[in-house]
Amino acid sequence: MMVSKNCLRFGCLAGLLLLINSPVWAQEEAGLHPATARAGRVFKIYQFTPETMPQIDGIASDWDRVPSSYTYGTTELNDTEDGHGTDIDTSDIDVTVTVGWVKGLNRLYVLYQAYDDFWDFERFNPQGYLNDIFELVVDGDLSGGPFIYNPLLPEARKWGASPAHVQNHLAFSGYHAQNYHIFTPPVRGSWTLIWGSQPWIATFPYAHRAYSYDFTQGEAGKLTLEFWITPFDYAPVEGPQQAKASQLVENKLIGLSWSVLDFDGGERDGHYNLSHDTRMVSDASYLCAFRLMPLEGDQVPDFKADWSFSLIENRERTVAFRDESVGAIESWHWDFGNGDFSTEQHPLYQYPESGVHYNVTLEITGAGKTDRKTRFWEVMIP
Structure with missing residues (x-):
């Protein structure tokens, strides 16, 4: 106060x-x-x-x-x-x-x-x-x-x-x-x-x-x-x-x-x-x-891709990605926007260069369903 x-x-x-x-x-x-x-x-x-x-x-x-x-x-x-x-x-x-x-x-x-x-x-x-x-x-x-x-x-x-x-x-x-x-x-x-x-x-x-x-x-x-x-x-x-x-x-x-x-x-x-x-x-x-x-349950989607990210202090150009998706998910596929990929649920990734905006996409699959979430220009490496 x-x-x-x-x-x-x-x-x-x-x-x-x-x-x-x-x-x-x-x-x-x-x-x-x-x-x-x-x-x-x-x-x-x-x-x-x-x-x-x-x-x-x-x-x-x-x-x-x-x-x-x-x-x-x-x-x-x-x-x-x-x-x-x-x-x-x-x-x-x-x-x-x-x-x-x-x-x-x-x-x-x-x-x-x-x-x-x-x-x-x-x-x-x-x-x-x-x-x-x-x-x-x-x-x-x-x-x-x-x-x-x-x-x-x-x-x-x-x-x-x-x-x-x-x-x-x-x-x-x-x-x-x-x-x-x-x-x-x-x-x-x-x-x-x-x-x-x-x-x-x-x-x-x-x-x-x-x-x-x-x-x-x-x-x-x-x-x-x-x-x-x-x-x-x-x-x-x-x-x-x-x-x-x-x-x-x-x-x-x-x-x-x-x-x-x-x-x-x-x-x-x-x-x-x-x-x-x-x-x-x-x-x-x-x-x-x-x-x-x-x-309440009727407001929660059955299957939806979502994620967040944060820069890691004291680790140059390193980003922690966190899956926040909803549903019975069997696999994750991350596209870091520069040709590199990961299948981890919560990957930690070090970008090779600074001063760039990246379009990062998470694709989830499970129970015959697929969904994607892209953040455009949000992941910027200082």
Whole structure:
């Protein structure tokens, strides 16, 4: 985690170190995961391929391929603040949430679908309506701990009442985990309020969204919201130039949870959340563990050639080739682009000259099938 000049000036460094060293979200060891919310249960994030990734248009059909085991509904929620507990009347509010990812993109894709018997919006209008909210919190590197109020600045909780509140907001709030108060539906052209000092995380190219609904204030109906966001390990007030996006890789655990704030005519009817602890909104130690899952079987090709390569340090003009093909492979045939060949699965090859681009091809065979993968001009020998 990076530390800004503002943090040093406002004395927040100790608070950041407290978060970095939080034992609650220590990295996985011996097959254990660090989650505390939901008794350590691990939820799943579906992996899309680049060819099947959702188009953000408010139409949910892109998600039809996702197995139902990736979708979490109203029965998973608990109203830990307004008295309903897990006994939630689905004729009043009924929601489903599905989360996806794409290898190579540090984005989380979310499909939120909700039925409400009274949609309350226009939060800031003179009538005083409050907005129904889908509140999403993400901690992409499991750093855990408070992320809204610095525990070393107790005066920070006094909204606008002390310089400490401003200092906390500018140098701490939302830096290592992010809270999105998403308006359902959007308000005056705004789709979310970022509880933190970095509203830029909700703008393109760091986020994108689309809605579909046909109700008006006070009516019943169904809302579909599709969006993607970019989690950040470090998201400073200064902007994206100094930010560090969370790296999303297969089988990684991240911290994630959501709340549904349901207002009916200006009065809050419930605060339903996946963590079963409303402290999730400001302390990442109360988020749930979500795993970035490998591709499901229907997304994995039966037989496909693929490979990668890397230059070997301290060995002049030497390249390590790695087979990454899929299927029941019986033989490999590498064409190094200069008339030389290999039948090894993972060959190591020393090129005879430097300063040349090579077109390298791997051909695989097996079970009566053949496939090839060529990388054009990618293997360059310095």
